[in-house]
Amino acid sequence: MRESRQQVGQDTAVEFYFDFLSPFGWIGAERIGAIARRFGRRVVWRPFLLKATVRDAMGLPPPLETPLKGAYLRRDIPRSLRLHGLSLSPQARFGFSSVDAARAVIWVRDRSGDALTEALVLSLYRAHWSQARDISERTTILDVAEPLGLGRDDLAAALADPQVKDALRRETERAIRNGVFGSPTIAVEDELFWGSDRLGMVETWLKTGGW
Amino acid sequence: MRESRQQVGQDTAVEFYFDFLSPFGWIGAERIGAIARRFGRRVVWRPFLLKATVRDAMGLPPPLETPLKGAYLRRDIPRSLRLHGLSLSPQARFGFSSVDAARAVIWVRDRSGDALTEALVLSLYRAHWSQARDISERTTILDVAEPLGLGRDDLAAALADPQVKDALRRETERAIRNGVFGSPTIAVEDELFWGSDRLGMVETWLKTGGW
Numbered sequence: 001m002r003e004s005r006q007q008v009g010q011d012t013a014v015e016f017y018f019d020f021l022s023p024f025g026w027i028g029a030e031r032i033g034a035i036a037r038r039f040g041r042r043v044v045w046r047p048f049l050l051k052a053t054v055r056d057a058m059g060l061p062p063p064l065e066t067p068l069k070g071a072y073l074r075r076d077i078p079r080s081l082r083l084h085g086l087s088l089s090p091q092a093r094f095g096f097s098s099v100d101a102a103r104a105v106i107w108v109r110d111r112s113g114d115a116l117t118e119a120l121v122l123s124l125y126r127a128h129w130s131q132a133r134d135i136s137e138r139t140t141i142l143d144v145a146e147p148l149g150l151g152r153d154d155l156a157a158a159l160a161d162p163q164v165k166d167a168l169r170r171e172t173e174r175a176i177r178n179g180v181f182g183s184p185t186i187a188v189e190d191e192l193f194w195g196s197d198r199l200g201m202v203e204t205w206l207k208t209g210g211w
Numbered sequence: 212m213r214e215s216r217q218q219v220g221q222d223t224a225v226e227f228y229f230d231f232l233s234p235f236g237w238i239g240a241e242r243i244g245a246i247a248r249r250f251g252r253r254v255v256w257r258p259f260l261l262k263a264t265v266r267d268a269m270g271l272p273p274p275l276e277t278p279l280k281g282a283y284l285r286r287d288i289p290r291s292l293r294l295h296g297l298s299l300s301p302q303a304r305f306g307f308s309s310v311d312a313a314r315a316v317i318w319v320r321d322r323s324g325d326a327l328t329e330a331l332v333l334s335l336y337r338a339h340w341s342q343a344r345d346i347s348e349r350t351t352i353l354d355v356a357e358p359l360g361l362g363r364d365d366l367a368a369a370l371a372d373p374q375v376k377d378a379l380r381r382e383t384e385r386a387i388r389n390g391v392f393g394s395p396t397i398a399v400e401d402e403l404f405w406g407s408d409r410l411g412m413v414e415t416w417l418k419t420g421g422w
Contacts, residue, residue, distance in 0.1 A: 058278050060271065067269050068392035072405060082422055083412065181279035194283060197408035201294065211293055 014041045014206075015187040017180045018121075019050040020098040020135060023077045026125040027084050027196035028184030033118050035199060039206040045109055045117050047102035047168065048175040050183055057176050064094060080196070081129075091132035099168065100159050101128075101135045104145060106167045107158040119148050225252045225417075226398040228391045229332075230261040231309040231346060234288045237336040238295050238407035239395030244329050246410060250417040256320055256328050258313035258379065259386040261394055268387050275305060291407070292340075302343035310379065311370050312339075312346045315356060317378045318369040330359050 014036045018025035036043045054060050064070045078088045101124050109117040127133040127144045134140055138159055142152045158164050175185075179192055186193045186202050191210070193202050204211070225247045229236035247254045265271050275281045289299045312335050320328040338344040338355045345351055349370055353363045369375050386396075390403055397404045397413050402421070404413050415422070 053279065058280060060277070066271070068264065068387065068390060069269060071390055072392065072403060075403075076405075079422075080412075083415070176279065179279060179282055181283065192283060192286075194287075195408065197406065200411075201291075204294070211290075 022183035089132035096136040233394035300343035
């Protein structure tokens with residue numbers, strides 16, 4: 001038996017590991033905030049680079065370029081998004097560079113509150129996948145962030161800041177060190193749940209403290 | 212919009228693709244019968260060889276030997292089984308040859324009814340993963356099948372029959388041709404659902420005829 005929810009402590013965070021590259025990360029991002037709040041938890045938003053886990057650490061090809069799995073995913077992604085009320089733009093770009101979008105999130109997370117971080121994550125996800133605004137472009141990121149009150153000049157400077165670049169590198173190394181390899185992965189204490197399909201399991205874990 | 216459940220026809224089968232190698236296939240096998248019956252569907256049990264899809268068709272290493280994913284799975288498998296009320300024996304063997312067990316299922320399926328096939332699938336899964344009886348051994352398969360009324364001599368002859376061997380080869384080729392690569396995969400008409408995590412989605416699809 002694991003320790004009960006009471007023993008775990010209500011203020012412990014749920015960590016949400018994701019890469020904007022992953023539409024399944026979008027499903028998770030849309031839902032994790034409400035799930036965590038229901039159990040008195042905050043969410044720590046942890047962008048990382050899937051290429052570093054899938055290609056470099058695991059030695060695998062990109063899932064969309066993997067025989068059989070690629071064809072399955074091309075059909076499953078729009079279907080899974082639809083089931084969660086999210087619509088995929090036919091023009092949305094796959095396999096883009098999510099590096100700057102990830103840096104933007106880390107910069108906001110480390111200097112602002114959870115609410116603004118969550119709003120930025122969701123705005124970037126929706127812009128890219130639902131509105132086909134390519135968030136590999138810095139100007140798109142600035143356009144998406146501006147209505148949230150994030151100044152263009154400050155954010156542009158942050159995206160070019162070597163310390164912010166380092167922070168993303170460290171986040172990715174930390175993800176790998178903690179066993180994370182796919183997006184989304186939710187960590188509840190040291191228990192990892194990989195995949196948007198596992199949000200129900202995350203809820204059960206938060207409710208029961210484990211089984 | 213897809214055609215509604217009424218138009219689909221109540222007697223269409225749900226196909227359940229699996230490999231005894233996969234403990235997630237066990238979770239699916241325990242649940243798919245009840246789900247299908249709730250919607251007036253039969254289950255067609257379709258064993259195939261994961262090695263032929265993962266290694267040969269996809270060019271990937273076995274999941275348990277993949278960096279990061281292997282460690283995740285070793286923790287996730289017992290946890291996922293426990294959540295479904297299934298217990299993994301600490302002595303259960305991973306990475307065994309499931310060829311003969313798959314042949315036994317095909318032989319029974321092609322000459323007997325759905326009920327006996329389902330009973331054999333579940334008995335073999337439980338024997339291997341819960342009781343650590345190694346079903347790569349022909350004698351274990353005969354021991355497991357005998358209480359179901361399957362004669363040892365008949366089944367032993369079937370396992371050595373070139374026609375039964377061919378049938379498994381054809382099943383695996385058919386699975387790959389239909390886009391199946393993981394265990395379990397459930398096919399509802401031409402819609403594939405990969406993973407035991409997707410059983411809820413299968414239910415919704417059966418109920419609504421698609422979304």
